[in-house]
Amino acid sequence: MNEFKLKLLSKIGNESFARSCVSAFCLELNPxxxxxxxxxxxxxxxxxNCIVHAYNSQEGKYIDLSVRIEDGKVEIxxxxxxxxxxxxxxxxxxxxxxxxxxxxxxxxxxxxxTFMDKVDIISQKxxxxxxxxxxxxxxx
Amino acid sequence: MRxxxxxxxxxxxxxxxxxxxxxxxxxxxxxxxRFIAGNSFGQFVFDFAxxxxxxxxxxxxxxxxxxxxxxxxxxxxxxxxRGHVDFILSxxxxxxxxxxxx
Numbered sequence: 001m002n003e004f005k006l007k008l009l010s011k012i013g014n015e016s017f018a019r020s021c022v023s024a025f026c027l028e029l030n031p032x033x034x035x036x037x038x039x040x041x042x043x044x045x046x047x048x049n050c051i052v053h054a055y056n057s058q059e060g061k062y063i064d065l066s067v068r069i070e071d072g073k074v075e076i077x078x079x080x081x082x083x084x085x086x087x088x089x090x091x092x093x094x095x096x097x098x099x100x101x102x103x104x105x106x107x108x109x110x111x112x113x114t115f116m117d118k119v120d121i122i123s124q125k126x127x128x129x130x131x132x133x134x135x136x137x138x139x140x
Numbered sequence: 141m142r143x144x145x146x147x148x149x150x151x152x153x154x155x156x157x158x159x160x161x162x163x164x165x166x167x168x169x170x171x172x173x174r175f176i177a178g179n180s181f182g183q184f185v186f187d188f189a190x191x192x193x194x195x196x197x198x199x200x201x202x203x204x205x206x207x208x209x210x211x212x213x214x215x216x217x218x219x220x221x222r223g224h225v226d227f228i229l230s231x232x233x234x235x236x237x238x239x240x241x242x
Contacts, residue, residue: 012162012163013162013163015161015162015163015195016159016161016163019193033223034223034224037193037223037224038224040193041193041195041224041228044161044193044195045195045196048161048162048195048196048197051162052162102200103169103200103201103203103204104196104200105196105197105199105200105203105232106196107196107199107231107232108195108196110196110231110232111195111196111228111231111232114231
């Protein structure tokens, strides 16, 4: 078992740092390049959601990442204390976006669900959102 | 992200190099829009050969350019997207509105 926690400012550009950290941490499980890219994309989407949606691009807020690897599996928890999602079921629909004016594709959660084995979204309006995602790396 | 924009023989090419995400998308969008406003061409190609990573932010950028260029009657093509980037473009349905060329 191995674990790391990271507290990150809601700064544009930190999505790149977050996905690099998580993918580097997963290397001990010998993932394929494809599996690493899946994890990178999911982390990038979730952290971008925190910055752009939860905190509405306001800097100076915090995003918590917690990553745990065990038995060939990774569990990634990404949490914010932002605006929350009123209707999670609607938010995960492909192409649904609350910010069409910003050229948002509405594909963030769709890609997270495509690339991870299990995704849970727990959210409360004005309190924040917690995204828990898991992936198992295939053994050769 | 490095971006090279060229216009040859009525064909504009945006060559993207690096990682396409929230950190660079605003600059990419602005550069491309300035280029579109200042040049005349009949087709537009996004060359993804140098793109090592992309998330849904990139999809949003492509859809925005599609909307603008469609009004001018200019088709967009996608070339050289590999592996993961190609899969994301395909999952998001980009190839139904921008043809893949080699």
